[in-house]
Amino acid sequence: MSEKNTVVIAVANHKGGCGKTTTVINLSAELAKMGLSVLVIDLDPQANASLHIGKKHPSEIAVTCAELLLSEVEKLPLAIQSDTNLEGVSLIYGSLALGKTEDELKDTAPRPSEELREKIKPLHGIFDVILIDCPPSLKLLTSNALAAATHLIIPVESGSQYGMYGVTDLLKMVEKIRRINPKLELIGALLIRHDDRQTVCKLIEASAREQIGKLLEVKIPTSTKVNQSAIAQMSLHALDKHSKVAGEFRKLARLIAKNLNLTDGSKQDE
Ligand SMILES: Nc1ncnc2c1ncn2[C@@H]1O[C@H](COP(=O)(O)OP(=O)(O)O)[C@@H](O)[C@H]1O
Ligand SMILES: [Mg+2]
Known part of the structure; x- marks a missing residue:
């Protein structure tokens, strides 16, 4: 059996509410539907x-990201929960304690930004894809995600005139992290709540293309199904796979799988 070439995708933008978590959840579900083995790492307190x-509930989990980051690598198997609400998707839980973990890392870790990368090294070759959901800040948790990642997606809220606010700070952080993770590759900006007919969306699209450089051709529309799926603890695929928004996440998964050579396409779902 050939070893998997694991890709680690950080989904980051310190702007809260721009669609990071929604992207991680639905991209992971769609990639798993294609037959890929997927792990989600929740780095948000x-x-x-x-x-x-x-x-x-995260409070019932003995080893969340918070404990994993501060412990020895032996705890890794305890952190991975394979029984989740998404078929084929495993999870390393986040927890409120991550806020404190960030302070402790700063004070005690020899290389504070590289703890996650060290802790998940044994998972290379095990999963096809690891997706990291980042917190809404540009502090140590996000730098750990960027240092551990091979790839980066930047969700941008297209329907808001403030969608690009602060993106230059994120790009500066990415450049800094490239000193310790030179291979970190930008997959692109992902427009969320996009509607081609709206002027604000057109402006944000142009600005994202110019400032971030790479823009994914798939764009995620606004849909009330997104909140419904969160309430039902389902993916959009499971809630309504024929909906437009589920279809766009499916296209996104296929595009990423193709561009990153994740599959030969033989297991693609209908
Ligand atoms: N395409 C969308 N259509 C409608 N609501 C969305 C969409 N994407 C995200 N949302 C909603 O916006 C809020 C923020 O999204 P979320 O993914 O949690 O952002 P972040 O993780 O960046 O804070 C959530 O309530 C989510 O359900
Ligand atoms: Mg989030």
């Missing part, structure tokens, strides 16, 4: 991804 796809 608010643990929204864990509340959505985890079967347990």
Whole structure:
């Protein structure tokens, strides 16, 4: 059996509410539907991804990202929960304690930005894809995600005139992290809540293309199904696979799988 070439995709933008968690959840579900083995790492103290796809409450989990980051690598198997609400998707839970973990890392870790990368090294070759959901800040948790990642997606809220606010700070951080992770590759900006007919969306699209450089051709529309799927703790695929928004996440998964050589396409779902 050939070893998998694991890709680690950080989904980052310190702007809150721009669609990071929604992207991680639905991209992971669609990639798993294609037959790929997927792990989600929830690095956000608010643990929204864990509340959505985890079967347990983060407070019931002995080893979340918070404990993993501060412990020895031996704890890694305890951190990976394979029984989640998304078929084929495993989860390392986030938890409120991650806020404190960030402070402790700063004070005690020899290389504070590289703890996650060290801790998940044994997973290279095990999963096809690891998706990291980042917190809404540009502090150590996000730098850990960027240092551990091979690839980066930047969700941008297209329907808001403030969608690009602060993106230059994120890009500066990416450049800094490239000193310790030179191979970090930008997959592109992903427009969320996009509507081609709206002027604001056109402006944000042009600005994202110019400032971020790479723009994914798939764009995610606004849909009330997104909130419905969170309430039902399902992916959009499971809630309504024929909906436009589910279809766009499917296209996104296929595009990424193709561009990153993740599959030969033989297992693609209908
Ligand atoms: N395409 C969309 N259509 C409608 N609502 C969306 C869409 N994407 C995200 N949302 C909603 O916007 C809010 C923020 O999204 P979320 O993915 O949690 O952002 P972040 O993780 O960046 O904070 C959530 O309530 C989510 O359900
Ligand atoms: Mg989030």
